[in-house]
Amino acid sequence: MTARVSTAIALSVTLASAIAVPLRAQTPSGPAQRPKAYTAPRTPWGDPDLQGNYTNKYEQGTPFERPDEFAGRKIEDLKTDELKEILQERQDRALLSITLAGGDPAGNLGGPLWWQDQFEVHKGSRPWFVTDPSDGKIPPMTPQALQRIAVRTAAARANRNGGADSYTDRSLYDRCITRGLPGSMMPAIYGDSYDIVQSPGYVAIRYEMVHETRVIPLDGRPHAGGALRSHMGDARGHWEGNTLVVETTNFRSESIYRNGNPDTMKLVERFTRISPEKVEWKVTVDDPSTWTRPWTFAMPLTMNDSERIMEYACHEGNRAMENILSGARSDEEAVRKGLKASTSAVPTAAEGER
Amino acid sequence: MKQLICALLLAYAFCPGVASAQGNADLAGTWTLDRAATPTGRGSGGINGIPLAGTMVIKLSPAEVTVDADTGSSQSMQTFVYKLDGSTNPVPGSLGWETKAKAAWQGDTLVVMTQRSMQGPTGPMGVETKDVYSVAGDVLTIERSLGRISQKLVYRKGASR
Numbered sequence: 001m002t003a004r005v006s007t008a009i010a011l012s013v014t015l016a017s018a019i020a021v022p023l024r025a026q027t028p029s030g031p032a033q034r035p036k037a038y039t040a041p042r043t044p045w046g047d048p049d050l051q052g053n054y055t056n057k058y059e060q061g062t063p064f065e066r067p068d069e070f071a072g073r074k075i076e077d078l079k080t081d082e083l084k085e086i087l088q089e090r091q092d093r094a095l096l097s098i099t100l101a102g103g104d105p106a107g108n109l110g111g112p113l114w115w116q117d118q119f120e121v122h123k124g125s126r127p128w129f130v131t132d133p134s135d136g137k138i139p140p141m142t143p144q145a146l147q148r149i150a151v152r153t154a155a156a157r158a159n160r161n162g163g164a165d166s167y168t169d170r171s172l173y174d175r176c177i178t179r180g181l182p183g184s185m186m187p188a189i190y191g192d193s194y195d196i197v198q199s200p201g202y203v204a205i206r207y208e209m210v211h212e213t214r215v216i217p218l219d220g221r222p223h224a225g226g227a228l229r230s231h232m233g234d235a236r237g238h239w240e241g242n243t244l245v246v247e248t249t250n251f252r253s254e255s256i257y258r259n260g261n262p263d264t265m266k267l268v269e270r271f272t273r274i275s276p277e278k279v280e281w282k283v284t285v286d287d288p289s290t291w292t293r294p295w296t297f298a299m300p301l302t303m304n305d306s307e308r309i310m311e312y313a314c315h316e317g318n319r320a321m322e323n324i325l326s327g328a329r330s331d332e333e334a335v336r337k338g339l340k341a342s343t344s345a346v347p348t349a350a351e352g353e354r
Numbered sequence: 355m356k357q358l359i360c361a362l363l364l365a366y367a368f369c370p371g372v373a374s375a376q377g378n379a380d381l382a383g384t385w386t387l388d389r390a391a392t393p394t395g396r397g398s399g400g401i402n403g404i405p406l407a408g409t410m411v412i413k414l415s416p417a418e419v420t421v422d423a424d425t426g427s428s429q430s431m432q433t434f435v436y437k438l439d440g441s442t443n444p445v446p447g448s449l450g451w452e453t454k455a456k457a458a459w460q461g462d463t464l465v466v467m468t469q470r471s472m473q474g475p476t477g478p479m480g481v482e483t484k485d486v487y488s489v490a491g492d493v494l495t496i497e498r499s500l501g502r503i504s505q506k507l508v509y510r511k512g513a514s515r
Contacts, residue, residue, distance in 0.1 A: 095403075107449055
């Protein structure tokens, strides 16, 4: 090796080291810098200001519980590069699933799919939603709950013929009535926009999908009596520092979340504005007659004025309901004529489709 | 000179590394998906959204690999021509996608890179998958990968019974 080559190599190494240090310091995988505490703006009457147009479409495709491949790890263990890979995988899967949206395994049916909210899931924020327990899994159900669910399932089976005897056999989501709570704010294939508005003493949340609106009083009034129940429950809110805390009870059995008990279910939501464009939405599910302990999941709502809530025409275009019922009658006719051995069950959409 | 040419030709013919670079003749033929050995569908951990061939008829030539597969609507047949000159060429794909593929032999295995791209609402978007075809006896295995996801497809020689 000549002296000139050795000098050139030495210079290159020195230069590379000099450049690499400041570059590394700027990469997300470098030592974490403590972020400056964000101070949320205030409304003219002094409450933390959460108002705006939000979406959680970026969180679509996020597993609710921790997938087995991450056994033994916590949400906070999966950051930067690994999370980026996970999100890219989620994006790839979402894009490929568009192929199937027309119902044809070959992907040759269906129209433009831009109405679907699955083109930016690579901007998602986390590997799964359940934050407590720290294993990322919903706690076991109580024996009482398992028995209750078994009785309910047996009754449903006894009364149904494929779930399509009548429109009342279909889920409330199929019928454009509700996705319940918290199902109404879970990311779905479309309709993932939300609008939060405030006035002195009240916060209102409008949902694009099904177009429900929750009006949440903040004046400390007690919950309505037990006889007054609704699909979205009875909400009461208050402020804890910069966090809006909403406690909801008085659910109905038809729309209760995850087979919970409407008499004992209490949902506690926490909305905290953590940056100019993000509100962290954290939900604690507390139903001692259904789960062995309370549990919590969380995701961000991202402010985005290009994602304002749009018209939700569901009943108007619900030809699916007619087709499901007429298809079931036709199925029965085929069995009567001996053309088919038995009718087939028609799956019904669950709350929040998850 | 003549002796040298003969020696080179003999060496070419009997050197396994050189010979296998030309491909694997065992890949040719009719292959049927072994559904029991190939987990598919939602929750299988595989790669959904890419039509899966139940039957493939593979033909080999020095210039290209031709695969007739029942991946069309209602299992209709589609023909995929993978050129071996290093070029990227259109192949059948789903509606709304531009689908192109590039193929090459790597020893005994055929490697096919397929790019699917579409114009999304936020600009062009794409997905690239890699299929590695390898044959052992009467079993064809296709190792399909998409980023960090992978899926093993298993086919058996012969038409379905």
